[in-house]
Structure formats: C-alpha cells, structure tokens
Amino acid sequence: MSFIKPTIYLIKEDVKSGSEIFKVKNLSSDIKDNFTVFYRKSKRNIPDWAYFLNETFDVSTQNFKNSSSYAVLTITVSGRIFAIPLGMGVHLLDMTKIEYNFGLRAAINSIPKNEIRQIDTTKPELNSQKTKKLASLGTTPEGFEINKEKDILRGIVGKISSNLELGDSLDGKDSLRLFKNVESLLELEKILKKIHTQYLSKHYQKDYPWLDNISLIRDRALKEKLDKLLVQELKKGSLEELHFIPPVFFGEDVVNKDFVFSTGDRSRLSLKEKYGMPSMIDWKKDIGKEERKKISLENLDNYKVHTLGENGKENSWLLHRCLAWETAIQEEKFILSEGSWYEISPSFYKEVSDYFASCVADNNFPTPSKTKIKESDYNKEICDASKNERHLFDLGHELAKKRGLGKDNNEVCDVYDSKNRTFIHVKMGKSSSTLSHLLAQGSYSGVILKQEEKILSQFNKHLGDLGLDPLQLPYTPNSYTIMYVSVIGATQKKEIPFFSKVTFYNMVRKSLNFAGYKCIFSFVLLPSNV
Structure with a gap:
C-alpha cells in the first residue's frame, strides 16, 4: 500500500482559502471531500551538466532528462487550514502565510522532557548565533545546557508516547514532521486533529516555562509594522529612548577609528564630520532636520554608519542595525537589537530590567x-x-x-x-x-x-x-x-x-x-x- 510521511504546516488564521497560500498563480487543483490538492504539471528537462558532459563525452543529453514534482495537499480541520507539501511542493508555498513555530509548539507539547534527541537554538546576540545539538539518548533541556534566559528554541526532535498514535518521534520547527507512514486521507485527517490539539495545549508551560520569554519575530507583517514605528521615531527626532550602539566598538585601536554618518547622497565620507563615540543626538544634528524628514520605510537602508581608519579601511552598517530600541504595541513588548526584532514576555522584561536597575x-x-x-x-x-x-x-x-x-x-x-x-x-x-x-x-x-x-x-x-x-x-x-x-x-x-x-x-x-x-x-x- 502507498503512504506518505507528512511534513505539516499550519496556515495563519486570517487566511480563509487554500488557494491564498501560494506564491505562484495558475496552479492546477482537484477537490475530494474537504481535501484539495494543488499542483504544477511536471516538465521533463535536460540539466545543464548534461550539456557540459556532452561537449567531451559521446553521451547524448537525451539520456539525462529529469523532472521535479510540485504538489501541496490542503485540508481544513477544526476551522484551520493545514498544508502538506509533496515532492518539491514546499517551493510553491508563500511562507508569510504559515504559522511560525507551529511545529515546535506541537512537538514540545508531545515530547517528554527527558526524551529530547536534538535541539536548534538561536542566541539573540551579535550575528544571532545558531546552535544545533544532537544526543544519542533521550536528554533534558538542562542536559543540552540551554541558557533559559538567553537561548531561543527554534527546533526540537524527540521520542513521543505511543498513546498519541503519531508515530514514535516528532521533528518540530515551523513545520511538524512525522516519522510515521500515513496510508489514507482519513488517517491523515485524524492525525491533524490530534496535532491541532497538541498545538493548542499549554502543557509546555509546566516543563518549559521559559519558552515564551524571548521570541525572534519572523512574521513579515509584524516586522514591517515595527519598522514603521522605528521610522516614525527617527522622523520625530526626540530620540530619548533610541540608543546608538554599533555592532562593534573601539578597543586599543580607538585612535585610528572615527564614525561617520551617511544618507545615501553619495557624498565623500572623508569630507563628512567625524565622531569618536557618537550618540543619536549627534546623528540628528549631523543629517539635519530636512534630511530626517525624508526617512521612510522604502529608503531606510540608505541611512548608514561607517568607521574610517587612518589606513583607509572602512566598515559600514545599516543605521537600523546600529540601534537599540524598546517599544510596545498595546501590552506586547518588542526589542530592536542588532537589526532584528524580538518579542519579550512583559513579566520577563520587568524582572530583568528591575534586577539590572x-x-x-x-x-x-x-x-x-x-x-x-x-x-x-x-x-x-x-x-x-x-x-x-x-x-x-x-x-x-x-x-x-x-x-x-x-x-x-x-x-x-x-x-x-x-x-x-x-x-x-x-x-x-x-x-x-x-x-x-x-x-x-x-x-x-x-x-x-x-x-x-x-x-x-x-x-x-x-x-x-x-x-x-x-x-x-x-x-x-x-x-x-x-x-x-x-x-x-x-x-x-x-x-x-x-x-x-x-x-x-x-x-x-x-x-x-x-x-x-x-x-x-x-x-x-x-x-x-x-
């Protein structure tokens, strides 16, 4: 009997139809009950390397025809749309329409604390350090030496109980991958109902209460909303809560370094005013009121920071990568750090800030x-x-x-x-x-x-x-x-x-x-x- 081992995506709640989740148009489709399969017809192509070989060897390029298959199966379960890519179907999906961390949340609610086999973490520091750790036996988060105040958990793999009837293990990130043969659409539908229940569960808060402390924002719409708030703050010019902190600062070679601001006007940097350890007040004064009013979401990348050395070497960064800012939307707290946005649990933010103060x-x-x-x-x-x-x-x-x-x-x-x-x-x-x-x-x-x-x-x-x-x-x-x-x-x-x-x-x-x-x-x- 045929089967699939599905990789599952949950679609955002505001998406009302499976046809809205693709970044390409004019896909073929077929409907069966509450399932829909979207697909692109395969074409047989000759790869470039076949022509390379044909220039030297007496081998016809016709021997190397291949094709890639693109299909996505969608189903609505418990009022939510799920998508299961098949073949190369994942490349059809518009990833701004998926629920980020869905697989992680479902997996972490299903994997016992001492049965973790692999974790992926991101540390919200310079260059956003990423780490993948693998264990041969079931291990706890403590065994993986997770820094619960600093590490953002991005993926988890581990053994699960047979009582869940979801196979013997799960791999959760943005998607959820099952290590189980699924032999029918009816079985798939039952599995998705269980997975949705696991996703909604708050069970993880018992063993992983720190999981919600910090989360890297990957939602494009939310990032754009926060970037717009940043642009408004820069244009307003009060800048009391906006801090200038370049990715690197000076050390023993400080006497050879100067900071220079630019606005994309192609002026020679060597002719601009130079600062030893600038603040946002210096930036505001340097670019002037009229130039500051021109800042928009579309041209934000034109505003840059440079360091100039006596030896002529230059380093450059986008201005917003050199800013630290804390802002809020209603009760949600957000941090701009090293050019990335993070959402911080209000209770965690207060605990850390009060302690430092x-x-x-x-x-x-x-x-x-x-x-x-x-x-x-x-x-x-x-x-x-x-x-x-x-x-x-x-x-x-x-x-x-x-x-x-x-x-x-x-x-x-x-x-x-x-x-x-x-x-x-x-x-x-x-x-x-x-x-x-x-x-x-x-x-x-x-x-x-x-x-x-x-x-x-x-x-x-x-x-x-x-x-x-x-x-x-x-x-x-x-x-x-x-x-x-x-x-x-x-x-x-x-x-x-x-x-x-x-x-x-x-x-x-x-x-x-x-x-x-x-x-x-x-x-x-x-x-x-x-």
Whole structure:
C-alpha cells in the first residue's frame, strides 16, 4: 500500500482559502471531500551538466532528462487550514502565510522532557548565533545546557508516547514532521486533529516555562509594522529612548577609528564630520532636520554608519542595525537589537530590567583626560586618582603586563580597589560584543579565584609585591565586590541593551551572587568634544 510521511504546516488564521497560500498563480487543483490538492504539471528537462558532459563525452543529453514534482495537499480541520507539501511542493508555498513555530509548539507539547534527541537554538546576540545539538539518548533541556534566559528554541526532535498514535518521534520547527507512514486521507485527517490539539495545549508551560520569554519575530507583517514605528521615531527626532550602539566598538585601536554618518547622497565620507563615540543626538544634528524628514520605510537602508581608519579601511552598517530600541504595541513588548526584532514576555522584561536597575551604582572615578583614550590608559588614570587604594592589573598597560594569572596569563581585573575590596572591570563603549566580553571577564575571574588555590596564591603574591595585604584565607567572596564599568560618550544614556541586561542577570544571579559576591554596574562619561 502507498503512504506518505507528512511534513505539516499550519496556515495563519486570517487566511480563509487554500488557494491564498501560494506564491505562484495558475496552479492546477482537484477537490475530494474537504481535501484539495494543488499542483504544477511536471516538465521533463535536460540539466545543464548534461550539456557540459556532452561537449567531451559521446553521451547524448537525451539520456539525462529529469523532472521535479510540485504538489501541496490542503485540508481544513477544526476551522484551520493545514498544508502538506509533496515532492518539491514546499517551493510553491508563500511562507508569510504559515504559522511560525507551529511545529515546535506541537512537538514540545508531545515530547517528554527527558526524551529530547536534538535541539536548534538561536542566541539573540551579535550575528544571532545558531546552535544545533544532537544526543544519542533521550536528554533534558538542562542536559543540552540551554541558557533559559538567553537561548531561543527554534527546533526540537524527540521520542513521543505511543498513546498519541503519531508515530514514535516528532521533528518540530515551523513545520511538524512525522516519522510515521500515513496510508489514507482519513488517517491523515485524524492525525491533524490530534496535532491541532497538541498545538493548542499549554502543557509546555509546566516543563518549559521559559519558552515564551524571548521570541525572534519572523512574521513579515509584524516586522514591517515595527519598522514603521522605528521610522516614525527617527522622523520625530526626540530620540530619548533610541540608543546608538554599533555592532562593534573601539578597543586599543580607538585612535585610528572615527564614525561617520551617511544618507545615501553619495557624498565623500572623508569630507563628512567625524565622531569618536557618537550618540543619536549627534546623528540628528549631523543629517539635519530636512534630511530626517525624508526617512521612510522604502529608503531606510540608505541611512548608514561607517568607521574610517587612518589606513583607509572602512566598515559600514545599516543605521537600523546600529540601534537599540524598546517599544510596545498595546501590552506586547518588542526589542530592536542588532537589526532584528524580538518579542519579550512583559513579566520577563520587568524582572530583568528591575534586577539590572537595582545593581546600577555611581562611582567616584575621574573623567577620562580625552575623548579618545585607550582602555589601559584610562585604567591608569583611575589608579592615579587614588594611588593608595586602587592598583593597576590591566595587562594591556606596560606597568601591569606581568600581573597575569595562570598559564594562560589571564587578567584578574583591570583595577583592584584594596580599601573597598572591589575588582573593577572596565570596557570602552556598550556594544553587545563589548559588554559580553566585559561580563564574561568579571564572571571568569570571580569564579576562578574561588575555585583555584594556585590562582588565588598567585594573585596574593602580586598583592604582596605591591605592599598590600593578601586576600583573606579561606577566601570568602561575601567580603568582595565585582564592579563592571562602561565608559560611554558624553551625550549617551546610562543604559545598556536589553540582551546585555539578560547576560548580566544570568551571570550575576546564577554564578557570582551564588558564590557570594556583590555585583554592581556603573558608567563613566567621556568628556565632551566641545
């Protein structure tokens, strides 16, 4: 008997007819009861490589005729349209008409927590890191080391109970793939009813309550709606909540970098005004009121950000890829980060934001001596402002390059405040990549001092060489503070991107606070360019 192993798509609720789900027109169709099959008649073609072979070999191209089959089966079940592509039929579908994450939701409601065999995740950071992990035996999300505050689950494969009568396993992403032979349309209809029930279930909230914290928006209509809100905000020009954060920022080579704005008018970049660490106020002033009013959804990509170096090298990004913005539509919260839109659970957003706000503290550090200053030079200035209390451990500075720890010569911190028992970590700027490095540095050194006696002894030796008392033994982190410092432009807001707050929340709450450290976040403003 013939059979199929279906891959199933759920069509969006506002689509009323199966004929609306295709990106091509004039498809043939046939109806049987409440099923409709749409198809494109196959044509026999000779592939290009056959002509390539025929130029050298005595082989007729007629021996290599092939054809591709395109068909899509649709059925309405429980008031919703389902589509099952056959052959190459998936290429006929207009993917803006499908329900995103349908397969994931149905699968995660069906696969027991300890029977996951494969997961696909996306991390909402620079370049949207994607990971696929495979296990030979049934595994839990914890076994896959999912970061529940940061990872977006995009796909799942696992074993299911025989009681569901859906086969022995499911593969869920936007579509749902069954590993089961389906031998009739009647059987298919029964299966789709069960799958729809699994999709609607809230069972996943018991084992996967974090699943709804963050979701990458892939719906084209919603993305366009959010982009329109962004355009309105740029045209309005108040820009209080819109932050300029380029994908990369400056480090030790800061003196060779300048930021330049362009509007697509083909003006020479070298003749434009240059900024060391610009804000949206600088952008607003640079392009002018009349140019800002011209921004539209259609020409948004014309507005760009560039970095210029003394060696003539240039990097460029679309302006909206350099923006961090939080907005809302009714009760739904959305974040623009690295050029992508995300929907954030309101409760999760409040939890993370409140936690970060509770950790922000002022400092008495000096204003940097110049707008373009190396990180290591500013750390020296912090120490010079309080010579008997703060001590340089930034390996990038000549005076501290021998104060590394372990065989890898790692930094314990940039500055150690012996009076207040504070490990100070400093970074220039607040791009996602910069803050990720900053937070990871503080987490690593805090944990390794607690875990490795040899590392602790080596640090104590450095303290002794400076004439300072060693850390108390046994080492108790409860007596010490880890301080993260972001040095930002004079007009920039004392704020960081939401996903950097999530990283802070995750590292500090789960690791450093657990170890006993108090952790705070602070800002330093560069002097004005004026």
